Amino acid sequence: MKTLLWVIVPYVCLVTFVLGHWWRYRFDKFGWTTRSSQLYESRLLRLGSPLFHFGILGVVAGHIIGLVIPESWTDALGISETAYHWVALVGGIASGVLTVVGMAILIYRRRTTGPVFSATTPMDKVMYAVLGTVIVLGMWNTIASSLFGLGGVDGDAYNYREGVSLWFRSIFELRPDVDAMAGAPLGFQLHALGACALFALWPFTRLVHVFSAPVGYLTRPYIVYRTRDASPAGSRPPRRGWEKVDV
Amino acid sequence: MKVMAQMAMVMNLDKCIGCHTCSVTCKQAWTNRAGTEYVWFNNVETRPGQGYPRRYEDQEEWQGGWTLNRRGRLALKAGGRFRKLLTIFSNPKMPGISDYYEPWTYDYATLTDAPAQEHTPVARPKSLISGNDMAIKWSANWDDNLGGSEATFAHDPILQKASLNNAATKVKRSFEETFMFYLPRICEHCLNPSCAASCPSGAIYKRSEDGIVLVDQDRCRGWRMCVSGCPYKKVYFNHRTGKAEKCTFCFPRIEVGIPTVCSETCVGRLRYIGLVLYDADRVLEAASTPDDHDLYEAQRSVFLDPNDPDVVREAERAGIPHDWVIAAQRSPIHALINTFKVALPLHPEYRTMPMVWYIPPLSPVVDAVAETGEDAEDQRNLFAAIDALRIPVEYLAELFTAGDVAPVDAVLRKLAAMRSYMRDINLGRDADASIPEGVGMTEEQMYDMYRLLALAKYDERYVIPPAHAEQAHSLEELATECALDYEGGPGMGGAGLFGEGSGPNVPIAVENFQMLANRQTSDTMASPGDKGARVNLLNWDGKGTPQGLFPPPPDAGVSAGSTTSGEGSTTSGEGSTTGGEGSTTSGEGSTGGADPK
């Protein structure tokens, strides 16, 4: 059971994530978009969307710090566990609140604005459900375990950097540390499983737009020129194999 | 010197009768799909008026185009790269659907389905966005023909400009001084396109061969910055596919040497298409000209004389084929802009270096003279009227020369002079050489100009060198195979798994065919899941029997969808990309030779 949950499921999801993106990029470039609904409704979006997106960027940054950077590194820098804990807590709650409030506004908007709701695909709904669950669980973990010490040992908060993070890194080292995760509190386990599901869904939802974050814009020239040859005119793919000789 | 070729257009506004044929045929060919119901790549505005989308010319509000920053350098008016990325989660200046209009159709079925009742049933308007009943409040040309009336004074951004502010109140007072003309607009295919500069993904590009500005649908990610970046508001967001779309200058047609749909079908034959050669190295400098009033001349100075041997040599070195250089020499655009100098750019102050130019209308002046009972063909009367009718002239100047009346005056005088000079000739009187002289032209030039403006035949109005045969196998319009041989036929099943538009690319010809077929055989109004399949009377050519439009025939099995749709595509495919008609490489008659040459 442990192996299934903490080895097989993560790897299956990871492979789906990678192959899914490759497949989507290869065969559905046209469908690769943010699918913005700003044309229908702007007022709520102008509030909710930046809240959510900046919040989630903070959340991602926090996860990178918490999961990828080993505890020994921050120790080496002389950052004490308590200091780290409080920075993480404050930063985490701040971005978490932004994210949740933003998401609430966006979901409310999506549900109540007629055209936006009817432009919502079933895939969007699934995605919203999973994403929402993962975010709420994450919030709960941050608050419940760090603030109230739920799931921790001896009244101390659960130190995910000695559990979840080890497991997370071990996945990528291809030596999955099952026990590190199996010992984590239920909230963290559910959060991790939800995240796996989210990653598996990712390539098939509008979330793909994350990977087209246009950082290249900062360096490219303003006006792009392209020749007709580089881009075969129109949407007709060039024919292979044979060509008429009498052109 | 870096010579580049640009496909450009000139419209002679005197001849526009405001019939909207160009808009309708363009829509039929390109934006007749779910997601683009509100989109008009070509629209015809009545001026004075608000335009489409409403008040798009108010750049203080919309922040489109370029401006000079404090150091005098060219900068995007809505903010540079960092600003764009910071506001990427919600575009602060994006027009909403209500700034365009909410597209609708009518519930025609009730006309035939309704049970017997006391009152005649009515077809109620249904929103194409939500599918619900709606009250029609605005459209793409709601203020059509209201130019110069009370309805437009308050809202026309041009009339609100400082120089015309007094004028606006004056116009209100003297109704006799009102004037009106039509302004057809398409994408300007700018030399310095701010839409492309605003695109974070780099999906909008200018084709280096012919300067046509296109959106790469595979690279567009739906950030919508181009929509707000274009000061002419000629990039539209397809709300079904989540991608930006814009006028393509009908590139599949241009590539095989036939004019754009909007030009081909123009009833007044007021559009000219041709090449200009320009110096790409000098575009930035010209666009950065400090004084708005100098922008018209600055842009003109970027164009190169295709008859200059140096230019020809440089052009050939830059890889421009010889027949393109010849076409540039014969170009009506070059003649109208640089030789006769009667064409002016639309809103040069946006600094995008637009490439669809306009010959300003003399008709408000002629009408005013004619109404007084004076001879409206006499140049002295016309000149006096040009001097007297400051409001129309200033208005035109706000449109075409950033408010500088001198160039507009000069053009109107040339047109007026041509009128009286040619009248003498037509009446068999001696031509008066002093008339052309008075406006700085020779008699020969004046006659040439008259020929080009009044008589020019199809192949003089449209000088379009086809793309080269070496490349022909990849040209869209040369689909010599039947377009429906296309395998798999995606697009048939409506929305893909990830929303409409996902899935592999469909050739335009196939897509158009499927659209028409779907539309004519569906019975839903605007069912959200599958908007590709609705009855839209605009597209119904009277041949098919779309379900839901008529009561089912007794032998329902016979109304076979395939024959219906087949017919539909050939009949209404005129000028669109359907079928093999475009496969002719000769430049003529793709729309069935309705043009008596």
Ligand code: SF4
């Ligand atoms: S007019 Fe056309 S080329 Fe110019 S900025 Fe607008 S969309 Fe781009």
Ligand code: SF4
């Ligand atoms: S050039 Fe073609 S796409 Fe552009 S407005 Fe004209 S008909 Fe429409």
